[in-house]
Amino acid sequence: MTAQLHSVTGAADTLAVRNPATGEVVGTFPVHTADDVVAAVARARAAQQWWAGLGFAGRRKRMQRWVRWLARHCDELYELGHREGGKPKGDIQFELLAGLEDIRWSAAHAKRVLGEKRVAPGLAMLNFDARVAYEPLGVAGVITPWNAPVYTVLCGMAYALSAGNGVVVKPSELAAATGVWCVESFAKANPDTPAGLAGWVTGFGDTGAALCRSGVDKLAFTGSVPTGRRIMATCAENLTPVLLELGGKDATIVAEDADLDEAARSVVWGSLWNAGQACVGVERVYVVDAVKSEFLAKVKQRAEQVTVGTDPLSDYGPMIVPNQIDIIRRHVTDALERGATALVGGLDSIRPPYVEPIVLVDVPEDSAAVREETFGPVVVINSARDVDDAIAKANGTVFGLGSSVFSREHGREIAARLRAGGTTINSVLTFVGLPSVPFGGVGDSGFGRFHGDDGLREFTRAKATTFKRFGMGQEMQEFPRTDEQFDIVRKVVKLRYGRRFR
Structure with a gap:
């Protein structure tokens, strides 16, 4: 059940957030106008x-306070997230843990990454001191999705604030x-922070568009490819730079020398966690023929x-x-009509608001289940003659967000060939x-x-x-230019750059 719009007498329009499994109203929020934004x-x-x-x-101190506050109030968040999305508390816990690590890491490493550093001036300007620093942009707008809201x-807040x-x-x-x-938790942890x-602002597409046009210095968006295109077009009106983390059709390769128990355990979790509603969920698997049956x-x-189900510790929810x-x-x-086999589940597994696990085998590569983002608890497992065939099929997509490889001996060389x-x-x-490694995609998965x-x-x-x-007598950055200076620089250029570099 989607959020519903209600008109409230004497107040701005509001939206009610409802649990998709029960219909319970979890909260009511304003629909902010462009002026509000x-x-x-x-x-x-x-x-x-x-x-x-x-x-x-000073910023690190307050970011650390935020981490402590979130950890101490985690049970409140688990309950709210379970009520709002019907998600198992374990999924919300997983999101919180990853978020806490982002806050902790970004605050701890901001000075090392962004602080002023001395750099080599080069031969032409050897009498100069050169420094590089990274300055805050000002205000970042962050638009987040419904599938991983914590x-x-x-x-998004962690990296923007730490910077x-x-x-x-x-x-x-x-x-x-x-x-x-989550947004308000920062001020609760740091009551000395200016209001x-x-x-935060809440609303529908118009509110998001207003944030794009509001004069923010950067817009970070996580969501679908179609919406990402609209975000980018809207931000272009004011030349507002964007960060787009979009959809995926992530592939996993299972090589002949893979640990099949580990691969099976990981593929089942990676394709079904959060009911498959994840941009980096495993949606395609290419297993070499030699180990396919096992x-x-x-x-x-x-x-x-x-x-x-709705149990707080179910494997996944609605x-x-x-x-x-x-x-x-x-x-x-489409997959079944074109000859695929349902190894687990099938059309009968679709019982709104739930979809039970569906594993499809031997799905045509040009089918919707292989080419388009499914974003549900469905995984396609197809054959590959060998690793080269698996890599070619894995890379045969417009997406390029995440990928995975199972191989005891050749994992690194296979990973290096995957476009993701x-x-x-x-x-x-x-x-x-x-938190220490970059996360984002290529192709239609964004940039x-x-x-x-x-x-x-x-x-x-x-x-x-x-x-x-210090001065150098005759400077290249001043007039007049003399024959003597030209000859000196000419000899230096030939001596320095005309020989083989080591």
Whole structure:
């Protein structure tokens, strides 16, 4: 069940967030107008001056307070997230843990990554001192999705704030309760912070578009490819730079020398966690023919044991968006009609608002279930003659977010040939939970990076500073130019650059 719009007498329009399994209203939030959004950005911009002035040490202290506050109030978040999305508390716990690591890591490493550094001036300007620093942009806008509302909010805030920016978050209308809770947790942990430094706005597409047009200095968006294209087009009106983390059709390769028990366990979890509603979920598997039968037997055994329901510790819960169930039904129907086999589940597994595990085998490569993002608890397992064939099929997509490889001896060389923003060897999705490595995609999966050094620099502008340490008599940067100077530089160029570099 989607968020519903209600008119409230004497107040602005509001949206009600409902549990998709029970229909329970979890929270009611305003539908912010364009003027509201501009005001939120203005508050963040005013507060950002104070925040930037704290320096790296002052910001780190407050980010550490935030981590402690979140850890101490985690049970409150688990309950809210379970009520809002019907998600098992374990999924919310997984999101929180990854978010806490992002906050901790970004605050601890911001000075090392962004602080001023001395760099070599080069031969032509050897009498100059050269420095590079990374300055805050000002205010970052962050638009987050409904499928991982805790993690994406905390992650976006972590890198923007650690880099010295203010931030305004627009959570999905389907997950506004947890999104707002996460944003407000920062001020609760740091009551000395000026109002609005970490702000939020709620609403539908118009509110998101207003944030794109509000004058933010960068817009970070996590969501679908079609919406990402609209975000980019809207931001282009004001030349606002964007970070886009979009969809995926992640592939896993199972080589002949793979640990099949580990591969089966990982594929089942990676394809079904969060009901498959994950941009980096395992959607395609290419297993070499030599081990296919044994691998399928292990996957079948594990997938049939997965539990689905409203229990707080179920393996996964309901589908959040009803329209996504229609996509799943279309993909599965098309695959079966074109000769695929349902190893686990099938069309009868689709029982809204739930979809029980579906494992499809031998699906045509040009089918919707292989070419399009399914975003549900469905995984396709296809054959490959050998590793080369598996790599070619894995790379045969417009997406390029994540990937994984199972091989005892050849994991690194296989991973190097995969076109994706991240690859995990002998596991799945690990790069998402590591704050020290960049996370993002290529192709239709977007561009820009969260996490790591790259993630911090995404929310800054590079600033070069040079100053003259001493004069050199006749300078190249002044008139007149003399024959003597020309001859000296001519000899230096031939001597320095005309020979083989070591």
